[in-house]
Amino acid sequence: MSWPGYPDTGAPGYDPYGRPMANPEPVWYPVQPVFAAPPPLPKPRRGTASLVGLSVGFTVIGVFALAVLVYFVQVLPVAILLAASLLAFVPLAIVLVGIWLVDRWEPEPRLALLFAFLWGAAVAVGTALIVDVVVVTAQQIVGAGGGSDLFGAVVQAPIVEEGAKGFGVLLVLWIFRKNFDGPVDGVVYAATVAAGFAFVENIQYFGLQVSDDLQYGVGGLGYVFVVRALMSPFAHVMYTACTGVALGFAARKTGPGGAVGFYFIGLVPAILLHALWNGALSFVTDDGFFVYYLLVQVPIFVAMILLVVLLRRNERHVTHDRLVEYGSVGWFSPDEVQMLSTGAGRRQAKQWAAVNGQSAAMKRFVSTATRLAFTRQRIVKGRADEASRRDEGELLDQLTIARRALQAPAVAFVGYPEPQFGPGPQYGPGQQYPAQQYPGQQYPAQPDPGQHYPGQQYPGQQYPGQQPPQTW
Structure with missing residues (x-):
C-alpha cells in the first residue's frame, strides 16, 4: 500500500503509512567522533609560599600606592596632575612597545608583569620619596646645606631607586619562579618595574614644571619633556636591566637564597649608570649636554640593544636544542x-x-x-x-x-536537522536513495590511519632522561 506522492510502505525512513519517520537512518557514519571539546588546561600550581608572597606583595603595593596618591594630590592641583599624567603616557607607551618586542618569544604571565609594574610605580617611588624626606629632615637638623642637591642626585637617588626597583625584580623571581627562566625574562621584568617607576616619576617632574611655568612664566616644560620623554625614555630601563640580567642568570644557576648575591652584583652597574646620567644633568649644561648624550648615552643604549639581541638569539638556540x-x-x-x-x-x-x-x-x-x-x-x-x-x-x-x-576539526558535527514533513519524491522498490545534504553541515576529512592522536602511546615514549609518571 502506498499513498500518492509517497514511496512504498516499508521504504527506509518511512513508516508503514508512507510518512517520513521522525528519526531517519543517518546517511553517513563517521569512523570516530568528529569532535571532542578539549578539557581546560589545569590551573597552574602555585606553592603556599608563593601565594603568601603574592598576597603580601600586593598588600604592600596597595599601601604605598595610596600614600603616593595622597602625596601627589597635596603637592599638585588635580588639573595639573591630570595634564602631567597625559604627558607621562608618551614615554610609557614607547617603553611598553619595547618590552612587548623583547617578550614576544616567551611571553610572561600578565599577573607577574602587573605585579612588576605596580611595584615600580608604587613601592619604588614611595621608597624614594620616604628616603628623600628623611634625608632632607636630617640635613635641616644638622644644618647641612651646600652640596645636598648634588649628593641627592648622584649618590642618594641611584642607590635608593635602583635598590628598590631591583628588589621588585628579586621578588618576581621568588614568587614567579616557574616563569623566570633566564636573562631575557630578567630584562622584561626589570624593564616593567622601571616603566612603572619612570611613569610616576615623570608625572612628578612634568607636574612641578607646569606649576613653575604657570607661576613664574619660565617656559621650561618643553625642555623637560624632550629630555625625559624623548631622549631618555629607556634610561631607567637600562639601569634596572643590569639587575634583571644578573637575576636571570641566578634563575638558571642557583636557588632563592643564592639569587640575593646576584641581586647585589647587578646593582653595581645599575647604580653606576644611573649616577652617570644624573651627574651629567648636574655638571653638563647647554649644548654640551647634547654632545655628551650623543657620545656617551647613545652608545650605551646601542650596547644594551645588542645585548638583548644576543640574549634573544640564545633563547632560540635553547628552544631548539631542548625540543630536539x-x-x-x-x-x-x-x-x-x-x-x-x-x-x-x-x-x-x-x-x-x-x-x-x-x-x-x-x-x-x-x-x-x-x-x-x-x-x-x-x-x-x-x-x-x-x-x-x-x-x-x-x-x-x-x-x-x-x-x-x-x-580537533574546526567544524563539529552537531546533529541532524529536524525532518521536514510533506510530499516527498517517488521511489520504486530497489531504487537507491541519494545521500541527504544538510544546510551548512560539513564533515571533516577522514584521519590518516598512521597519525598519532593525544592519548595514544608513542613507541618508546618517555621523558628525556627520566621515566614517565606512573599515572600515564
Missing part, C-alpha cells in the same frame, strides 16, 4: 621542532591557525612548548630538583591537551 631532545622520544616531529624554534616557523604556524580558526589553540601550543624547553634547560644545567621535574610533568600534560585542541 623531546622530539627524539616522540613528543615532537622534526617539522614541529623547526616551527617552534624559528621566528619564520612561528609566523607560518600563526597564519595557518588564523585561516583554520585555531589561533588560540596554536598560541597555547607554542607557549607551552617554549616553557617546556626552558624548564628542560633548568634541569640540564643542574637544577634537576623535585620542583623542576614536577613542572616538566605538568607542562607535558598541558602540551598533550594543547595538541588535542589543534587536532
Whole structure:
C-alpha cells in the first residue's frame, strides 16, 4: 500500500503509512567522533609560599600606592596632575612597545608583569620619596646645606631607586619562579618595574614644571619633556636591566637564597649608570649636554640593544636544542621542532591557525612548548630538583591537551536537522536513495590511519632522561 506522492510502505525512513519517520537512518557514519571539546588546561600550581608572597606583595603595593596618591594630590592641583599624567603616557607607551618586542618569544604571565609594574610605580617611588624626606629632615637638623642637591642626585637617588626597583625584580623571581627562566625574562621584568617607576616619576617632574611655568612664566616644560620623554625614555630601563640580567642568570644557576648575591652584583652597574646620567644633568649644561648624550648615552643604549639581541638569539638556540631532545622520544616531529624554534616557523604556524580558526589553540601550543624547553634547560644545567621535574610533568600534560585542541576539526558535527514533513519524491522498490545534504553541515576529512592522536602511546615514549609518571 502506498499513498500518492509517497514511496512504498516499508521504504527506509518511512513508516508503514508512507510518512517520513521522525528519526531517519543517518546517511553517513563517521569512523570516530568528529569532535571532542578539549578539557581546560589545569590551573597552574602555585606553592603556599608563593601565594603568601603574592598576597603580601600586593598588600604592600596597595599601601604605598595610596600614600603616593595622597602625596601627589597635596603637592599638585588635580588639573595639573591630570595634564602631567597625559604627558607621562608618551614615554610609557614607547617603553611598553619595547618590552612587548623583547617578550614576544616567551611571553610572561600578565599577573607577574602587573605585579612588576605596580611595584615600580608604587613601592619604588614611595621608597624614594620616604628616603628623600628623611634625608632632607636630617640635613635641616644638622644644618647641612651646600652640596645636598648634588649628593641627592648622584649618590642618594641611584642607590635608593635602583635598590628598590631591583628588589621588585628579586621578588618576581621568588614568587614567579616557574616563569623566570633566564636573562631575557630578567630584562622584561626589570624593564616593567622601571616603566612603572619612570611613569610616576615623570608625572612628578612634568607636574612641578607646569606649576613653575604657570607661576613664574619660565617656559621650561618643553625642555623637560624632550629630555625625559624623548631622549631618555629607556634610561631607567637600562639601569634596572643590569639587575634583571644578573637575576636571570641566578634563575638558571642557583636557588632563592643564592639569587640575593646576584641581586647585589647587578646593582653595581645599575647604580653606576644611573649616577652617570644624573651627574651629567648636574655638571653638563647647554649644548654640551647634547654632545655628551650623543657620545656617551647613545652608545650605551646601542650596547644594551645588542645585548638583548644576543640574549634573544640564545633563547632560540635553547628552544631548539631542548625540543630536539623531546622530539627524539616522540613528543615532537622534526617539522614541529623547526616551527617552534624559528621566528619564520612561528609566523607560518600563526597564519595557518588564523585561516583554520585555531589561533588560540596554536598560541597555547607554542607557549607551552617554549616553557617546556626552558624548564628542560633548568634541569640540564643542574637544577634537576623535585620542583623542576614536577613542572616538566605538568607542562607535558598541558602540551598533550594543547595538541588535542589543534587536532580537533574546526567544524563539529552537531546533529541532524529536524525532518521536514510533506510530499516527498517517488521511489520504486530497489531504487537507491541519494545521500541527504544538510544546510551548512560539513564533515571533516577522514584521519590518516598512521597519525598519532593525544592519548595514544608513542613507541618508546618517555621523558628525556627520566621515566614517565606512573599515572600515564
